[in-house]
Amino acid sequence: MASTIIKRALLSVSDKTGLAQLGAVLAARGVELVSTGGSAKALREAGLEVRDVSDLTGFPEMMDGRVKTLHPKIHGGLLALRDNDKHLAAMAEHEIGAIDLVVVNLYPFEATVAKGAERAEIIENIDIGGPSMVRSAAKNHGFVTILTDPADYAAFEQELADNHGATSEAFRIRMAGKAYARTAAYDAAIANWFAFGDAFTHPLGTEALQATPFAETLPLTFKRADLLRYGENPHQSAAIYVPQVAVARGVAQAKQMQGKALSYNNLNDADAALELAAEFAGQAPAVVIVKHANPCGVAQGVSLLQAWTNALQCDSVSAFGGIVAVNTELDGETAAAIAGIFTEVVIAPKVTAEAREIFAAKKNLRLLECGDLPDPRRGGLFMKSIAGGLLIQSRDNGAVGQADLKVVTKREPTAQELKDCLFAWTVARHVKSNAIVYAKDGATAGIGAGQMNRRDSARIAAIKAREAADSYGWGAPLTMGSAVASDAFFPFADGLIAAAEAGATAVIQPGGSIRDDEVIAAADAAGLAMVFTGMRHFRH
Template sequence: MPIRRALISVSDKSGLVPLVRALHGHGVAILSTGGTARAIQEAGVPVTEVSDHTGFPEMLDGRVKTLHPTIHGGILGVRGNPEHEAAMAEHGIAPIDLVVVNLYPFESTVAKGADFATCIENVDIGGPALIRAAAKNHGAVAVVTDAEDYDALVDEMKSQDGQVSLDLRRRLASRAFARTAAYDAAIGRWFTGEVGETFPRHLVAAGRLKQDLRYGENPHQKAAFYVHGLARPGVASARQVQGKELSYNNLNDTDAAFELVSEFTEPAVAIIKHANPCGVAVAGSIRAAYEKALACDPVSAFGGIVAVNRALDRDAAEAITGIFTEVVIAPDADDRARAVFAAKKNLRLLITGVMPDPATPGLTVRTVAGGMLVQERDIGRVEADDLKVVTKRAPSPQEITDLLLAFRVCKHVKSNAIVYVKDGATVGIGAGQMSRVDSARIAARKAGDAAEASRLAEPLTRGSVVASDAFFPFADGLLAAVEAGATAVIQPGGSVRDDEVIAAADEAGLAMVFTGMRHFRH
């Protein structure tokens, strides 16, 4: 189908001038509106204002300009249909063969924190109508909604003597429908938040393809990475400074690491392997925190993901590159730190600019066969004043500090989760077991392995505190922690056998506190 007349109305004008010059070179008549028409005129390309074409002025502050039968008839009229062609001829409606529209910047307006009225004003009405009309009639009309597709259109017209193939029109129409769906999804998601609906009657979500991935969790699975306009600071918004392409598993693990480290206000490091932490610590500097985190499980840390909540300096970079590391994510890194990382060309360094706020509400989504499970993000947080001492001995101030850290880490460990902490660092982590007592024993065993590797006289779990993400259903899990050398316990409580567990803690001389809050993570 040859392109003879085009309607162009774009909010984002990047790439506009080369496009209109190419169209003009093929003899295409151009219709346009407002700022787009002025930009085309300034490029020296002839353009007809839509109001001159329709004989009807723009009105209502520009809200009504392309919503006119002359425009929509020219787009929707079916070529070769005698009735359509007769009606178009009777009413003086000229065919429009190309529609180039990108929408008012609603997503970026919301992202900037604009007020309600400004966001509503950036809801495009005419643009989606034009796009959907052109996409529906793609048998005769080409529609372009993204500047990234300008070259494909121009190249095809150049090679096909001003024509556009049905194959390209279909691909462009598919992208057009997806774009208007994503736009409406963003509006719907924002508006439900504005009216206070957490779980609306219709859940809408959309994303833009950021990256085709080499494969998914396994090589036989295809995968891709999508982001949405309201991205939380993290892997979706990060800039990759160096290193190989990120994989599906890299992205998943990096997200887990960065969310965990954002829980802390003091300098903190989290080392993640297969979405579970294998070492977490806080200290006076990132290097010191990294060394403490690494000591928890140096074997598992090999080939892991490192997240920090401070800008990286050279000392921290030198420590992190001491072993093979897949990804490092940080709010920033100075020039000397980047030079250290540059020597490890395969290491991926991600810079986010800011840290996410762990208290920011949001939703998590998981697919199941035929549907989705949607829940609020776990933003629960336990402070010292929330703790209920249930044993004869109360924890010391240092034990309370370590208990809170252990419970905060537990929130990010796959259930059943057991976390031992000593002096601001994890010293044993048990994750993802069917039995809580097995998690306690695995964590203690790994602490023993780490002690052997570091030639310590005894495991660091001696004199540690221990956290459980949910209540101990039996005293055996608690006794396993006692055997590992723990002196204090933090757990939600709420079991029918709480009295039995408390009695076992008292008999062992432990201090135990209940949080009243559970942190299952599946």
């Protein structure tokens, strides 16, 4: 690939950040500036001499600007191979001048949809000429430089300085790759809007999916937010990507206030903790402690400190080295208590200055401020890679309230048991299956996660509760008089019996087993109150 000194530049941008400075740099090097509409106006206002595209093509801009750069004198000047005699002869015959630099960023389609514009305005913001010029210039990167991002202007200016008014092959290749990534993302955004309507912004966040069939083709476009130290294990590499257009705030958008760089596992666990903390948005102070993407302690209290104390008591052994998320501003008193044990990550909507000062003494602790909590009932897609493909499903945003519960036992639950049932149910939906959660007075009393059968989950949760009681010197585990939630139905009565033996007095579960009658009979025999939700929450 030959190095070509830039003599003519075509500039046509929607985002005019840095345009005047770039134009001045080019003009100072004797580069002819060719431009369109608003870009030409901005350059002239900066005191620069600009040639209109219509002067170059011999045709005026027409059809409200829809047709202005789609012309052989533009694309011939971009696509001609400068070392090909036939191409040069065609350029001479048809009076086509070479274009050495293209500076284009596309119509703001994504932003237009995001602001809730009408369909006609959205359609007008589908750029045609821009992507065509970008792709032409990028294809001919052996001779043409393409810039699609104002963030690259400074590097481009340095290229000119280092290469006597030309650009290096490596730079042009890098910019061409970035240009094609931009047009791919742009086309994907348009395709998703046609498929999903106004909630197009990204198929991982569209509400429309609930009523729309899965698209035959699903364009997924993300931009890399950061490189991570490693993946789940040190021999694995990793990075974090975010949608081209953000649809919801979460861990990926949180501001890191202090601590070492976040790892793959840190982010995965912090996401699990924040998603559960978001279930309690606008409610009493809540604390969630997560280890290996599973909650090991969850509680609400009259204060955040009380919630922390009660959450920690559920399983203080597992909490060591865990992730903590809260649903409200994190205060200094609670921060001091959290700092009392080794904690990897703390994430909160806001953090007081006193809390930040306390955590500053823990140099390795990662402190994140997330702003608004994510909406736990938001729609969208969940995806998981498998060998040879992707599994795609809608997010589990289903929910049940007290009015949805069906009492199936002879004894009805008390008001407190119902409250504990719903709390346990909220936590259980965030626990890996098979999930069993005991809860009492707004706090988890025992959690059994990820077992191959439900009976073992019930027993493990009870064992942890017994260990906690012994550790704190309680006479009885907190599972005594608790409510127990099961994320799916009890296929046999053994799991329910194990829960009764642990001291549970109320049960909440989906129901739907062919042995429901057997399980209900066992609950009646044990004097339990049991309600069915009609909805399960497997989490694998």
